[in-house]
Amino acid sequence: MKPVLFNFTDAQLLEFITNMGQPKFRARQIRDWLNRGAPNFESMKNLPITLRHDLDLVAETLPVHVVKKLESSDGQTTKFLLELGDGEQIECVLMRTSYGNSVCVSSQAGCAMGCKFCASTLLGLKRNLTVNEIYSQILVAQWELRNDMTSPRPIRPNGDANNGDVSHIVVMGTGEPLQNVDNVIGFIERANSDMGIGWRKITVSTCGIVPGIQQLTSWGRPINLAISLHAPTDELRSRIMPINNKYHLNDVLNAAFEFSELHNRQLMIEYILLAVPGENGDPELLNCTSEHAEKLSDLLRGKNCMVNLIPWNTVNERDFISPSGNAVHRFQDILIKNGIHTRIRRERGNDIGSACGQLRLNNAKG
Numbered sequence: 056m057k058p059v060l061f062n063f064t065d066a067q068l069l070e071f072i073t074n075m076g077q078p079k080f081r082a083r084q085i086r087d088w089l090n091r092g093a094p095n096f097e098s099m100k101n102l103p104i105t106l107r108h109d110l111d112l113v114a115e116t117l118p119v120h121v122v123k124k125l126e127s128s129d130g131q132t133t134k135f136l137l138e139l140g141d142g143e144q145i146e147c148v149l150m151r152t153s154y155g156n157s158v159c160v161s162s163q164a165g166c167a168m169g170c171k172f173c174a175s176t177l178l179g180l181k182r183n184l185t186v187n188e189i190y191s192q193i194l195v196a197q198w199e200l201r202n203d204m205t206s207p208r209p210i211r212p213n214g215d216a217n218n219g220d221v222s223h224i225v226v227m228g229t230g231e232p233l234q235n236v237d238n239v240i241g242f243i244e245r246a247n248s249d250m251g252i253g254w255r256k257i258t259v260s261t262c263g264i265v266p267g268i269q270q271l272t273s274w275g276r277p278i279n280l281a282i283s284l285h286a287p288t289d290e291l292r293s294r295i296m297p298i299n300n301k302y303h304l305n306d307v308l309n310a311a312f313e314f315s316e317l318h319n320r321q322l323m324i325e326y327i328l329l330a331v332p333g334e335n336g337d338p339e340l341l342n343c344t345s346e347h348a349e350k351l352s353d354l355l356r357g358k359n360c361m362v363n364l365i366p367w368n369t370v371n372e373r374d375f376i377s378p379s380g381n382a383v384h385r386f387q388d389i390l391i392k393n394g395i396h397t398r399i400r401r402e403r404g405n406d407i408g409s410a411c412g413q414l415r416l417n418n419a420k421g
């Protein structure tokens with residue numbers, strides 16, 4: 056395997072470049088390109104062509120490279136299938152929104168959590184990602200945004216211009232971040248210090264690993280926390296999220312509210328609305344009846360939180376179906392009546408398989 060220059064320290068990069076008979080300043084030029092996310096040496100335009108060619112023979116730029124890139128039909132969402140040095144694949148998604156450019160990154164190759172509605176877990180967990188492998192996903196997005204500047208996209212819905220920078224990060228792609236918590240923390244520290252992304256613009260989403268939430272609390276940075284809840288009772292949650300057998304609903308919520316209260320942050324609650332085919336073929340609501348809405352309200356009443364309702368996004372290998380629009384609004388209305396902040400999350404990039412893990416799974420099947 057060729058060495059990955061992004062993984063080198065400055066001293067190692069300098070040694071590598073001077074050993075190739077190059078002057079020292081070339082190492083600084085190359086570092087600059089790497090920090091901008093240059094995907095290959097060819098794009099490092101201020102290096103001599105012969106050096107670019109020589110580097111290409113002996114080294115890689117980043118620890119990830121783009122295998123596939125899909126664009127949503129509205130031009131605002133780009134999904135990347137990325138390959139790591141050992142051939143494992145992960146996904147990351149760039150969303151150009153009215154509030155900025157948000158990147159959803161993966162923290163593991165695959166996932167061991169076994170959530171019944173998720174494609175990412177179907178091939179099991181392969182391994183944790185390193186800090187550099189997580190960080191490089193933002194660089195891929197950053198490079199893409201720079202390309203946007205030269206070939207402008209359609210105007211965004213509210214007319215905002217693209218300022219060319221990643222502004223928000225969500226650790227919500229493939230994998231359970233808090234099973235790889237040390238590297239996720241290392242990544243966030245770096246995104247904050249090297250890319251200047253504010254703590255409050257970074258969100259970590261977990262299915263509810265209580266010790267990991269507690270570690271985030273001790274770490275003490277005021278990032279946002281999102282809990283994938285998806286059911287208002289232990290019985291139902293354990294059926295669709297096996298992790299609930301280990302960390303029960305109330306323990307997860309207690310740990311999460313402790314985190315959000317410490318930082319005076321609103322806790323994000325993710326809630327996928329699921330239905331299953333009923334006997335006569337009509338959707339039978341699994342977790343989003345009126346009774347579920349009342350139970351969810353009982354759990355969250357008076358708490359500083361926002362419930363993101365996410366109508367099910369089809370994953371072919373899973374048997375769920377989307378509830379009707381009426382059912383979604385009825386569920387939301389009950390939460391609102393009970394004083395719970397809630398919104399229906401706008402689905403982004405549906406036409407490019409934006410459900411977590413779908414692209415990776417499809418590619419593995421060939």
Ligand code: SF4
Nearest residue numbers: 166168170173176230
């Ligand atoms: S939803 Fe998240 S935690 Fe659950 S299996 Fe998918 S990637 Fe893993």
